[in-house]
Amino acid sequence: MSNIKPSLAKGTRDFSPAEMVRRNYIFDTIKTVFRKYGYAEIQTPAMENLQTLTGKYGDEGDKLIFKILNSGDFLKDPKKRGFDFAAEENSNKLTPLISEKALRYDLTVPFARYVVMHQNEISLPFKRFQVQPVWRADRPQRGRYREFYQCDADVVGSDSLLNEAEFACIYDEALRTLGLRDYTIKLNNRKILSGIAEMIGKPELIIDMTVAIDKLDKIGLDGVSKELLERGFSPSDLDMLKPVILLQGDNTTKLDSLKSVLSSSETGQKGIEELQTVLQYIERLQPALTNEIVELDITLARGLNYYTGCIFEVKTNEVAMGSIGGGGRYDDLTGMFGLKGLTGVGISFGADRIYDVLEELNLFPDAASLGTRVLITNFDVASEDFALPLLSRLRQAGISAELYPAAAKLKKQFAYADAKGIPYVLIVGSEEIQSGKPAVKNMVTGEQEHRSIVELIEMLKGD
RNA sequence: GUGGUUUUAGCUCAGUUGGUUAGAGCGCCUGAUUGUGGUUCAGGAGGUCGUGGGUUCGAGCCCCAUAUUCCACCCCA
Numbered sequence: 053m054s055n056i057k058p059s060l061a062k063g064t065r066d067f068s069p070a071e072m073v074r075r076n077y078i079f080d081t082i083k084t085v086f087r088k089y090g091y092a093e094i095q096t097p098a099m100e101n102l103q104t105l106t107g108k109y110g111d112e113g114d115k116l117i118f119k120i121l122n123s124g125d126f127l128k129d130p131k132k133r134g135f136d137f138a139a140e141e142n143s144n145k146l147t148p149l150i151s152e153k154a155l156r157y158d159l160t161v162p163f164a165r166y167v168v169m170h171q172n173e174i175s176l177p178f179k180r181f182q183v184q185p186v187w188r189a190d191r192p193q194r195g196r197y198r199e200f201y202q203c204d205a206d207v208v209g210s211d212s213l214l215n216e217a218e219f220a221c222i223y224d225e226a227l228r229t230l231g232l233r234d235y236t237i238k239l240n241n242r243k244i245l246s247g248i249a250e251m252i253g254k255p256e257l258i259i260d261m262t263v264a265i266d267k268l269d270k271i272g273l274d275g276v277s278k279e280l281l282e283r284g285f286s287p288s289d290l291d292m293l294k295p296v297i298l299l300q301g302d303n304t305t306k307l308d309s310l311k312s313v314l315s316s317s318e319t320g321q322k323g324i325e326e327l328q329t330v331l332q333y334i335e336r337l338q339p340a341l342t343n344e345i346v347e348l349d350i351t352l353a354r355g356l357n358y359y360t361g362c363i364f365e366v367k368t369n370e371v372a373m374g375s376i377g378g379g380g381r382y383d384d385l386t387g388m389f390g391l392k393g394l395t396g397v398g399i400s401f402g403a404d405r406i407y408d409v410l411e412e413l414n415l416f417p418d419a420a421s422l423g424t425r426v427l428i429t430n431f432d433v434a435s436e437d438f439a440l441p442l443l444s445r446l447r448q449a450g451i452s453a454e455l456y457p458a459a460a461k462l463k464k465q466f467a468y469a470d471a472k473g474i475p476y477v478l479i480v481g482s483e484e485i486q487s488g489k490p491a492v493k494n495m496v497t498g499e500q501e502h503r504s505i506v507e508l509i510e511m512l513k514g515d
Numbered sequence: 516g517u518g519g520u521u522u523u524a525g526c527u528c529a530g531u532u533g534g535u536u537a538g539a540g541c542g543c544c545u546g547a548u549u550g551u552g553g554u555u556c557a558g559g560a561g562g563u564c565g566u567g568g569g570u571u572c573g574a575g576c577c578c579c580a581u582a583u584u585c586c587a588c589c590c591c592a
Binding site for chain 1: 516548549550551552553566568583584585586587589590591592
């Protein structure tokens with residue numbers, strides 16, 4: 053066995069016990085809110101058939117899918133089919149011959165596959181949530197990993213805009229429960245963007261238009277104008293676009309101005325109506341949300357091309373960080389798997405980014421109450437004999453307890469408790485065994501006193 | 516995929532134009548304290564300088580390749 057230096061695969065991370073406590077706190081909070089709104093959890097495999105995933109995320113996305121090499125002699129198949137290694141310029145045509153499986157790239161496409169495969173068992177509307185890792189062969193950066201967790205909630209088979217409104221509430225409730233105080237839930241509608249493109253008379257350039265104006269807060273109006281010109285828009289198009297992009301005021305004001313600007317576009321009007329309905333629903337569900345936190349943002353485009361209606365994006369205003377969540381409606385979610393006419397709408401929380409935000413704002417609750425509550429020190433065989441039944445009694449009472457596994461020096465045992473953040477240490481030496489009252493030391497205050505076992509259990513339970 | 520950047524002790528980082536034996540803080544271990552952590556004091560261990568080549572009398576420092584970290588694009592959670 054050669055001496056290999058241990059290292060992590062690029063863009064992946066280990067999670068220590070302390071980190072897991074915090075990550076689970078985030079996951080549990082989000083899951084609890086999902087359940088509260090009627091979403092049920094599912095899981096799908098880490099790997100899917102490559103065919104299931106390719107072509108769903110665009111050319112860029114396909115490149116970022118982690119493929120799994122076939123087992124055995126994976127070159128056998130291309131050889132048998134007469135694959136001409138010398139003639140092919142790149143490996144694209146070889147890929148399907150040597151790889152049949154890939155790691156999931158997101159949770160939405162596997163969910164669509166799930167719905168189609170289980171259509172006879174599920175009843176519509178079907179509301180599911182899913183918290184699992186996804187993998188992307190992207191170049192890692194801060195807040196950007198090759199393995200990261202998505203927390204998705206989607207509903208299929210309901211075109212009601214109540215779903216959209218409830219997602220805004222879910223975002224609000226989860227983020228508020230996690231301790232965030234200043235965040236914005238941005239809302240837009242793909243139909244409005246289509247309407248704008250129609251208005252200019254260049255509906256075919258909608259993707260180019262949205263990609264460019266999505267960058268407004270990043271590169272400013274001048275940057276956006278420059279990019280629009282590069283992408284095939286004329287200066288007169290820009291004159292028509294500018295007032296729309298720079299729309300100011302509260303949500304009602306924005307919608308009113310859009311109504312007149314997009315009066316010629318049926319699609320645009322539809323989008324405005326949808327947003328109005330969503331905002332009305334939110335107002336009745338959670339009046340504090342409207343205008344305070346939910347903000348209509350025409351420049352919000354999001355990369356995914358399959359959104360057809362409402363689009364969400366959530367940003368925190370307390371820390372400089374990319375979006376911590378996003379989502380939207382996609383008509384015909386399952387069409388790619390042969391099940392037509394099913395509409396879906398969903399959102400996603402970026403748990404890894406939320407972690408960074410909570411850490412920066414110091415919002416994680418004290419982890420001390422979650423680990424071992426009490427450590428029993430170990431002197432010798434006699435003290436072990438006394439400690440073992442006590443250990444069981446403590447655990448039966450629901451108290452997380454440990455006996456130090458060796459008769460090490462007390463100094464070492466105390467240092468262990470200290471390093472692990474265990475708040476109480478029991479000392480059971482010969483005196484304590486005789487009296488039946490262990491000494492209990494509070495590691496925070498340093499106080500130490502003798503307690504009967506009954507008193508001890510009461511104290512540790514109540515605390 | 517494009518351009519830059521980082522890598523030296525367990526961790527965070529110094530290290531002069533290329534020149535003896537590569538340093539600090541924190542952490543770790545031992546003792547002061549045979550029944551007491553966190554504070555204090557004394558002592559100690561720990562480094563193929565990311566990896567592989569090259570230049571040189573001599574390389575942590577210069578050159579090439581490669582991996583890795585972080586950053587800006589592209590894109591995205």
